[in-house]
Amino acid sequence: MSQRAVVTAGTGGIGLETAIGLAAAGYAVTVVGRNAERGTHAVQRISAMGAEARFVAADLASLDAVRALAAQLSAEGPLHVLINNVGAMFADRQQTTDQIEATFAVNHLSPYLLTELLLEPLRAGSPSRIVNVTSGSVRVAKRTFDAVEPPGGYYGFHWYGRAKLANLAYTLDLAERLRGTGISVFAADPGGAATTMTNGTMRSPKIVSPALRLLWPLVRRTFERATSGPASAAARPSLLAATDPSLNNQTGLVIGPNAHPTPPFRPSLDPQTIQAVLKLSQQLAPLTQALQ
Ligand SMILES: NC(=O)c1ccc[n+]([C@@H]2O[C@H](COP(=O)([O-])OP(=O)(O)OC[C@H]3O[C@@H](n4cnc5c(N)ncnc54)[C@H](OP(=O)(O)O)[C@@H]3O)[C@@H](O)[C@H]2O)c1
Known part of the structure; x- marks a missing residue:
């Protein structure tokens, strides 16, 4: 029987290309997304390669939906690869149904909760791998x-970078926590690609701080250049992290846009940052829920 891989936000953009790469490597792939039509299309593309694929619907902005997804996937037995690819940037501040700021919920809390709730099937599938998709935007965070929302105004790009930094700190700490268990943990930075996310939000000066807005034409050109490539190239870091035999028995690495290990952004290793991120995550996304 094929090994099982799950790709969140796997029905479009970088996630779909990652799912296609995993299918080509022989995995039975589950793609997760909200839109059933895109899910069906993704499954058709992967099935046409002669590979096993299915779509599971979940809005990963909802912590209840993450819990339901984890319960479904756990009940199906050992899991070999989990790619937390979901990510989003919003031009305007948004709240989730849990009343949590959406950037932090989608980019950090959701992958945090899904990962923690899938550790048992990943242990059962070991050697197994977790890949959390990060971003160069961690540098502007x-x-x-100590709170979901940083002080100061809402600037989508900077808040996105901060949520990705929280997730990177969590990822590298998790790698240490799981060292020796047979579950490897990697972060993968896709670099940039022209996708729904970048085409939808990175054209608005609203997403950057007032200081960067003054330089908007230059900033916009930089964004355009950085996100002009194909999603298939941006999927390479995740695919390497998930499948490459050179990473067997390794953990805690960041795979950079050139699909090679790269030194982690130093603030993601800061013990105070890690402790604050873990505390906030445990508060907002408890692993067990009290009965109502
Ligand atoms: N593109 C870049 O330049 C870039 C650069 C650095 C890092 N990244 C990171 O790479 C990852 C993929 O980015 P991308 O550019 O491919 O994004 P994208 O184009 O927005 O991804 C589209 C996919 O995300 C799914 N999705 C979005 N919100 C969702 C939600 N709430 N619940 C479930 N699925 C959801 C969509 O499914 P539905 O339509 O069915 O909901 C679709 O499968 C993200 O983590 C992103 O932060 C991207």
Whole structure:
């Protein structure tokens, strides 16, 4: 029987290309997304390769939906690869149904909760791998994590970078926590690609701070250049992290846009940042829920 892989936000963009690559490597792939039509299309593309694929619907902005997804996937037995590819940037501030700021919920809390709830099937499938998709935007983040929202105004790109930084700190700490268990943990930075996310949000000056807005024509050109490539190339870091035999028995690496290990952004290793991120994550996305 084929090994099982799950790709969140696997019905479009970088996630779909990652799912196609995993299918080509012989995995039975589950793609997760909200839109059933895109899910069907993704499954058709993968099945046409002669590979096993299916779509599971879940809105990963909802913590209840993450819990339901984890329960379904756990009940199906050992899992070999989990790719937390979901990510989103919003031009305007949004709340989720859990009343949590959406950037932090989608980019960090959702992958955090799904990962923690899937550790048992990943243990059962070991040697197994977790890949969390990160971003170069971690460099523009405010590094305070005592609350969901940083002080100051809402700027989508910077808040996105901060949520990705929280997730990177969590990822590298998780790698240490799971060292020796047979579950390897990697972060993968896709670099940039022209996708729904980048085409939808990175054209608005609203997403950057007032200081960067003054330089908007230059910033916009930089964004355009950085996100002009195909999603298939941006999927390479995730695919390497998930499948490459050179990473057997390794953990805690960041795979850069050139699909090679790269030194982690230093603030993601800061013990205070890690502790604050873990505390906030445990508060907002408890692994067990009290009965109503
Ligand atoms: N593109 C870049 O330049 C770039 C650069 C650095 C990092 N990244 C990271 O790479 C990852 C993939 O990015 P991308 O550019 O491919 O994004 P994208 O184009 O927005 O991804 C589209 C996919 O995301 C799914 N999706 C979006 N919101 C969802 C939600 N709430 N619940 C479930 N599925 C959801 C969509 O499914 P439905 O339509 O069915 O909901 C679709 O499968 C993200 O983590 C992103 O932060 C991207």
